[in-house]
Amino acid sequence: MQVAILGAGFTGLTAALRLLQKGHRVTIFEKENVVGGLASGFREKNWQWDLEKAYHHWFTNDASALSLAKELGITVLIKRPSTDVYIKGRQLPFDSVLSLLVFPYLPIGDRLRTGLTLLFLKMINNYHKFDNQKALPWIKKWMGERSFATIWQPLFRGKFGAYQDEIAMSWFWARIKKRTPGLAYPQGGFGTFSQSIADRIRQLGGKIYLGREVKTGNSFNDKYDKIIITLPNPIFIKLFPRLPKKYVAKISSIQYLHALNLVLILKKPFMKKTYWLNIADSSFPFLVAVEHTNFMDEKYYGGKHIVYIGNYLPKEHRYFKMTKEELLKEFDPFLKRINPVYNLSLINYHFFTGPFAQPVVTLNYQKKMPDFETPVKNVFLANLSMVYPWDRGTNYAIELGEKVVERVLK
Ligand SMILES: Cc1cc2nc3c(=O)[nH]c(=O)nc-3n(C[C@H](O)[C@H](O)[C@H](O)COP(=O)(O)OP(=O)(O)OC[C@H]3O[C@@H](n4cnc5c(N)ncnc54)[C@H](O)[C@@H]3O)c2cc1C
Structure with a gap:
């Protein structure tokens, strides 16, 4: 069977791998120039490891992710970094x-x-x-x-x-x-992990086309026996404009928030030993500060200290229209409340966004959730709005990729 997969995030990559292992032919189309989707990485000069554009870790009970890492021979590091909460001007342990x-x-x-x-x-x-x-x-x-x-x-x-x-x-x-007290991380980063899946896909004869944004779904029906779409619901709807109205209304009732991450690269630590700082102060313009190098050693990143400043916001929020300089200026007074002199050791910073990163789980969510099978014949949907009751995560993307393949082959 010839299968087209749209999207090379963890769902699409896993689905491709499992289909190829069962002897099918697979072609992946990915909009970006890298694989990994929301968990994709980047690397600065002198870094040994990739770094995710948004903070990532696994829990030690993320069985599907840990088992795929084992299958691909990727070492998983397990640590117990600290979680704090910022409240009334103080940083307090909360784990x-x-x-x-x-x-x-x-x-x-x-x-x-x-x-x-x-x-x-x-x-x-x-x-x-x-x-x-x-x-x-x-x-x-x-x-x-x-x-x-x-x-x-x-x-x-x-x-x-x-x-x-x-x-x-x-x-x-x-x-x-x-939640587990211990957290896990693939050696080399999630970017390296997704790259390893992509390498295995190519070894098995699968094709991955990067930089190929799919703009209409119809052309696939003639060339492929089955199509697996791993894109968010609003993009799926745009690709197939003739979907039944009732179906569109159902899956459009799921709202999404979009992720924003300012990644600070510093000479000195931002926080003493805290990995994860929840901000329980509504005056702050961000939700969390995550010091990645209080989880993974800074030696993998040229001795630099790395902090994510993250938030989830509606797509139309003004922050998404800002430059990285404007965003840092906006966040600066609040960052100084956590570390008054952080700016003196700031070497570089990046601004990344994650579209459709967080489905909003409202009452009776299950009734809104799409099924793998769509109203279009031979077109299957598998995306991060479909992992209820769990919150989105690469572990569930991997599980979803495996489950959609079972359904496609049924
Ligand atoms: C801020 C943040 C923190 C997170 N933290 C964690 C964590 O700690 N641990 C964890 O496990 N997970 C975490 N996640 C979630 C995790 O990244 C996702 O659940 C997972 O990567 C989803 O994979 P996916 O393949 O389903 O979707 P995606 O990664 O969204 O993949 C979809 C792919 O489709 C591509 N695409 C979109 N439109 C088109 C088009 N028209 N044509 C072709 N390709 C297209 C996209 O570029 C993308 O590569 C986090 C996510 C965010 C945003």
Whole structure:
């Protein structure tokens, strides 16, 4: 069978690999000049490793990703970097029972309530009762008014902005359930990992066309037996303008946020040892600071220290129209609240965007989620809006790539 795959992110690459291993012929069309999609990387002079354009790690229970890495002979490093929260001008540990027990901004009763509720979420497996419950009222009810107002509401506001009140509890459950204290990272970076999959695809006879943006879906039907589309729903709809209205209305009801990352390259560390800093302060124009070199050694990046300043925003937000200089100017006073002299050691910085990076998981999301099979004969859809209840991630992209192949071959 001849299969065309649109998109060379982790979903498309995995689907291609599995089809080739089963003896089918595969051609991938990718808009960008690199493979890896949202997890693709770049490399500065004197760096030994690629760096993702947006912060990336795996949890130690990301079984599909870890098993593909093993299959391709890629070493996976596991570490336990620290997670903190920035709150009321202070940076506080926020990644263990102990850190919650000594958390200064909540009375002891609220700390215990918060801890027990998180433990409860970690223990339960049946998330379906959360499908149609909103996250913020649930959190307020069980963790208490103060925990809600001090920690969770600012975090939800930072991540989802205008959608904060619509987020389903199942999204929050998945975030807590999946977290592991240890984090994993492929040696060489996610860019190198995606490149290894691409190399294996080519060894097996698959073709990958880079820099090939597909603008219409119709031309594929004559040349290929099956087409797998791994692009976001709004792009899929544009490629096939004659899709039934009901289907379009259903999948268009899924909203997306777009990712923004300012990557700072510094001579000195930005934070002492923190890897992940959640910003629970609604006055900040960003959601998270991630010091990659407090996770992976700076020796792989020419001894430089690397920090991501990240946010998720609607596509029309003014930040997406800014230059990197304008964005840094906007963020600078807030970066100085975390490290007042960071600018003295700033060597270089990059501004990357991730389109359609975060589907907004609202009530009864499952009913909005597209199926692999589409109304167009022999055209299959597999994208990051389809990994519910889990939040998007390369582990689920790999799993999705494998599952769509099963469906295509059925
Ligand atoms: C800020 C951020 C942080 C993240 N952190 C993590 C993390 O820590 N761990 C983790 O595992 N995951 C993380 N993720 C998620 C992870 O990157 C994605 O879930 C995963 O890469 C999705 O893979 P995909 O193949 O489904 O989609 P994509 O990577 O979006 O791939 C789709 C591909 O289609 C291409 N394309 C689009 N339009 C066209 C067209 N018209 N023609 C041809 N090609 C086209 C795109 O260029 C892209 O390469 C993060 C994502 C972001 C944005």
